[in-house]
Each structure stands twice: as structure tokens, then as C-alpha cells.
Amino acid sequence: MTAVDTTTVTFDTRSTAAQRPTARGAHLPATARRYLVEAIGTLVLVFTVGASVRSGSILAPLAIGAVLMAMIYAGGHISGAHYNPAVTVAALARGRIDAREAIGYWIAQFAGGLVGAGAVSAVVPAGETAALGLSGHALMGAVVAELLFTFVLCYVVLNVATSKDHPDNSFYGLAIGFTVAAGAVAVGGVSGAAFNPAVVLGGAALGLFTLPMLPVYFAAQIVAGVAAGMAFRALNPDDK
Numbered sequence: 214m215t216a217v218d219t220t221t222v223t224f225d226t227r228s229t230a231a232q233r234p235t236a237r238g239a240h241l242p243a244t245a246r247r248y249l250v251e252a253i254g255t256l257v258l259v260f261t262v263g264a265s266v267r268s269g270s271i272l273a274p275l276a277i278g279a280v281l282m283a284m285i286y287a288g289g290h291i292s293g294a295h296y297n298p299a300v301t302v303a304a305l306a307r308g309r310i311d312a313r314e315a316i317g318y319w320i321a322q323f324a325g326g327l328v329g330a331g332a333v334s335a336v337v338p339a340g341e342t343a344a345l346g347l348s349g350h351a352l353m354g355a356v357v358a359e360l361l362f363t364f365v366l367c368y369v370v371l372n373v374a375t376s377k378d379h380p381d382n383s384f385y386g387l388a389i390g391f392t393v394a395a396g397a398v399a400v401g402g403v404s405g406a407a408f409n410p411a412v413v414l415g416g417a418a419l420g421l422f423t424l425p426m427l428p429v430y431f432a433a434q435i436v437a438g439v440a441a442g443m444a445f446r447a448l449n450p451d452d453k
Contacts, residue, residue: 246292259411260329274394277397298409299408303441367438367442396408410430
């Protein structure tokens with residue numbers, strides 16, 4: 214989720230690291246490393262979401278926010294630690310990455326989310342959790358909740374992790390993790406508090422969301438990501 218050119222994403226120290234001499238031996242290309250970090254981070258996030266929900270933990274919002282924070286600190290210096298296709302959309306709209314890199318991130322994130330869902334299925338019993346399937350007024354409320362908090366999440370990411378006014382700060386992970394935790398507490402009972410298309414896909418694979426919910430949630434979250442990117446650009450005209 215920092216900011217340099219189209220070859221770098223958030224919290225970026227890659228441009229300098231790539232210039233340092235490396236030890237002899239085989240190394241993954243920089244692009245492959247970024248995609249792998251995105252897949253790992255999304256896997257861990259979806260696993261935590263699925264395991265927390267399936268186990269019925271009342272501390273699920275705290276666990277999800279905490280693991281996201283930890284994975285952001287772990288992978289931010291390599292990939293920018295999006296772990297969320299909506300955040301990648303926001304970074305694309307903000308002009309931080311290009312379309313080709315965004316597509317690679319999306320593939321890695323969705324793949325990681327599905328593997329995370331598979332790990333949940335292998336480890337945590339299904340229990341009696343019913344799939345979230347909404348219609349009418351309830352569906353409209355869920356879409357608004359997802360749109361609002363996905364926007365808030367992406368907006369926070371862009372401001373704390375890509376703004377030129379916050380270079381190399383130490384609080385970006387806390388801000389992002391607590392945003393997700395707050396959203397989970399506020400609207401978890403309304404929409405399931407996904408705020409992330411990879412989480413929605415993983416949740417559908419686990420039976421937490423019905424399949425008809427996927428396009429509806431995807432649309433709301435992608436619109437929120439684009440809106441956050443455009444809002445950042447409008448409010449920070451000198452921050453390219």
C-alpha cells in the first residue's frame with residue numbers, strides 16, 4: 214500500500230533494494246516476489262477470516278484486523294501488501310501501479326484466497342454457519358455497508374501508505390488493521406464485513422456467502438476502490 218512509480222506499490226523500498234548487490238545464487242525475479250507475497254498475505258487473511266467465522270469466535274474482528282496488520286508489516290516492503298483486489302483497484306486509480314501489474318496482483322490475490330479457503334476446509338469443521346444470502350432491503354443495506362467500508366479501507370490505505378506526507382511511517386499497518394476491525398464490528402452483522410473481493414470468493418468457497426452475492430459484492434467493492442483512488446487524487450493534487 215507507498216508510492217514511487219508504476220513499478221512500485223505501497224510501502225515501497227524495492228527501488229533501492231533492487232540496486233543493492235546480491236549474494237551469488239538463484240533469486241526470484243522482483244515481479245514474482247511481489248506476486249508471491251500478495252498470494253501469501255491474502256491466503257493468511259482469508260484463512261483467518263474463515264477459521265474465525267467457522268469457529269464462532271467473538272474475537273473474529275480483532276483476529277482479522279490483527280493478522281492483516283501483521284501481514285502488512287511483513288510484506289509491505291516487497292509488494293505493497295494490498296492483499297485485496299479493491300485496494301489494488303484504488304492504487305491503479307490513484308496512479309501508483311499500471312494495469313499489467315494490477316492484473317498480476319489480482320490473480321495472485323484470488324489464488325491465495327482460494328488456497329486459504331481450502332486450508333480452512335481442511336482444518337476447521339464446517340459447523341452450522343449458514344451462507345449469507347440477502348435480498349430486498351437487507352441486500353441494499355449490505356451493499357451500502359460494503360461500499361462504504363471498502364471505500365474507507367482503500368482511502369485509509371492510500372493516505373497512510375502512499376502519501377508523500379507520510380513517507381516511511383510506522384503506523385500504516387495499525388491504521389489499516391484497525392480500519393478492518395472497526396468495520397467488522399460495525400457492519401459484520403449487516404454484510405459479513407468482507408470489504409475484499411478475495412475474501413468474498415474465499416467465503417463463497419467455504420459456504421459463507423451464496424454465489425449470487427459474488428457479483429453484487431464485487432461490484433460494490435470495485436466501485437469503492439475506484440472512488441477512493443479518485444478521492445485521493447482530488448484531495449492531494451500535488452501528490453503524484
